[in-house]
Amino acid sequence: MRTQVAIIGSGPSGLMLGHLLRQAGVDAVIIERQSSEHVLSRIRAGVLETVTTDILEDLDIAERMRAEGLPHDGFNLADGERLIRIDIKALTGKQVMVYGQTEVTKDLIDAAPSRGLEIVWEADDVALHDxxxxxxxxxxxxxGAEHRVDARFIAGCDGFHGPSRKAIPEAVGKGFEKVYPFGWLGILSDVPPCNHELIYANHENGFALASMRSMTRSRYYIQVPLSDKLEDWPDEKLWDELCRRLPPEGAANVTRGPALEKSIAPLRSYVFEPMRHGSLFLAGDAAHIVPPTGAKGLNLAASDVRYLSQALIAWFEKNDGDALAAYSDKALARVWKSERFSWQLTMLMHRFPEDGPFDRRIQIAELDYVATSETARRAIAENYVGLPL
Known part of the structure; x- marks a missing residue:
């Protein structure tokens, strides 16, 4: 098989890139290790910045998002009984959209056949050459047979554990990593959310997050030690601890229900530089991981894809390689700013095992500053809603 761009991975970054290229008349094939059913079973975040919703709109794949997504004008930071609202609409003139990553992926997969975007499912032993x-x-x-796809470029959109980044020689690239000493225990349940906007809570027992996928499906998280196992947290114990950590007005409105899914996710910050080597380009989680506190993972993938698709299209249409040459530096500049914000919010809202009274007083002072300063709230809002491309 021959194509212009071989895309490794059918997560949102690979799918969005493939659709943008096909829309411009550039041939692309997506190669995915898992089945489509497995890809669609993965539970991921669901707060979309404008960069992501704009791509779906530009692709004319936004109808279901417009019908089922929840536009949010703000979110909340809580510390004890105090609730600090970040009015992102008033402070930035923009909104975020609550629409699950699984739904974004489904929309992109469903649209692929009619757009001429080929996806090879269940491809084992994927390897990159030359x-x-x-x-x-x-x-x-x-x-049982070996297949080969010849291309002019390869886009590694295969996540943190995929083969693309690992194929880059150690002498060429470098990873920067911070591993956090806790994880997020999450529960997904078909119950109405406790608040119409997200609540990020700092409690003496640890962080908690109240979020949603729809007005009938809620997603909650609590901070737990990395040593904890799912069997340590039966549903009722999890619900009890969640209500303990949320502010009173959130806890009072929690509706309990059976878990559709429960998991513990470790938190890390990771960036790989550069995001290009030769004819190979990295995008999304293949190049960077952010803690979910800032809701940046999918949105950073979308900004990578926007930069990369424009650069590839310019190369194929005009033989213009300037944007391709600039891709890594341009993408990384936005990546590091998003890493900074996600790290900052993680440090502010979580309790760290090594923290003492001084560290706690710093958190209180920072939250006081946010509560009393429009400038501080605007900085948070600008980062949360997404910095300009």
């Missing part, structure tokens, strides 16, 4: 040349190719095994 990407330091102008004639890279990808091999994989499917149904």
């Amino acid at each position: 990407f330091e040349s102008d004639a890279p190719y990808v091999t994989y095994r499917k149904d």
